[in-house]
Amino acid sequence: MKLSLNRELSEIERIVAARRAYFAKHNLPGSLAYTVDLATEELFVNMIRHNNQAREKIILEFEAVDNGISVRLTDREITAFDPASAAPADIATPLEERAVGGLGLHLVRQLVGAVHCERRDDRTTLSFLARKEAAHV
Amino acid sequence: MFEISPAAGGLHLSGRFDAAAAASAEPHFEALSGAAEVNMAALEYISSAGLGVLLKAHKRLAASGAGLRLVEVSPHIAEILHFSGFDMLFEVVPASDPA
Numbered sequence: 001m002k003l004s005l006n007r008e009l010s011e012i013e014r015i016v017a018a019r020r021a022y023f024a025k026h027n028l029p030g031s032l033a034y035t036v037d038l039a040t041e042e043l044f045v046n047m048i049r050h051n052n053q054a055r056e057k058i059i060l061e062f063e064a065v066d067n068g069i070s071v072r073l074t075d076r077e078i079t080a081f082d083p084a085s086a087a088p089a090d091i092a093t094p095l096e097e098r099a100v101g102g103l104g105l106h107l108v109r110q111l112v113g114a115v116h117c118e119r120r121d122d123r124t125t126l127s128f129l130a131r132k133e134a135a136h137v
Numbered sequence: 138m139f140e141i142s143p144a145a146g147g148l149h150l151s152g153r154f155d156a157a158a159a160a161s162a163e164p165h166f167e168a169l170s171g172a173a174e175v176n177m178a179a180l181e182y183i184s185s186a187g188l189g190v191l192l193k194a195h196k197r198l199a200a201s202g203a204g205l206r207l208v209e210v211s212p213h214i215a216e217i218l219h220f221s222g223f224d225m226l227f228e229v230v231p232a233s234d235p236a
Contacts, residue, residue: 009155009156009157010157012155012156012157013157016153034182034213037182037184038182038184038217041155041156041184042184042185045156045186091220091221091222091225092222092225093222095195095196095199095226096196096199096200098192098196098226100189100192100193100196101185101189103185103188103189103221104184104185104186106185106220106221107184107185107217107220107221110220111220
């Protein structure tokens with residue numbers, strides 16, 4: 001399944017609708033839904049915010065695989081962003097010192113482990129695998 | 138779809154608290170004062186954007202000695218709060234088991 005997304009937060013609703021339809025069609029377990037929704041939203045929002053000079057649509061792809069679902073987000077990159085280079089969130093920081101942002105990639109790593117980053121020409125694809133046995137929520 | 142409504146002593150959340158919903162939720166949290174309860178019984182989903190709104194309000198209220206109390210929290214939302222370290226920052230009250 002391939003979906004072209006405008007660079008707007010309102011597209012999250014369309015992402016969730018597409019995910020629901022794909023899960024139903026491929027009989028994927030509901031236990032993976034939260035993980036896929038959250039990781040997809042966090043990466044999509046990062047692309048919009050960090051690569052904010054880009055105007056082209058972001059391409060979202062779902063692919064059912066033996067042990068779960070593979071999700072890919074592809075963007076024409078003007079401002080390079082690699083999730084692996086992002087500083088880890090310190091979740092043990094006391095309230096008064098705790099930053100309001102920076103949790104998104106931390107949650108993605110908690111739920112899906114690594115996010116793979118592939119650059120080809122001026123395109124960057126971020127991908128992750130949500131595994132049936134690793135669904136936490 | 139996300140809905141937020143005033144409840145006795147706080148707010149009631151339902152639906153999906155995602156990045157698209159965060160901006161509209163923020164004024165409701167900014168209007169809170171003192172100790173407030175956030176009822177999450179009907180909350181299906183929260184992402185880092187929703188967590189950010191909770192944290193910002195909690196920090197503001199905690200500066201005057203109060204804060205947010207998260208109540209009727211379902212197990213999957215509780216897990217996200219735990220992964221975020223929010224269970225160390227907020228009082229989190231789980232949803233009671235159905236009878």
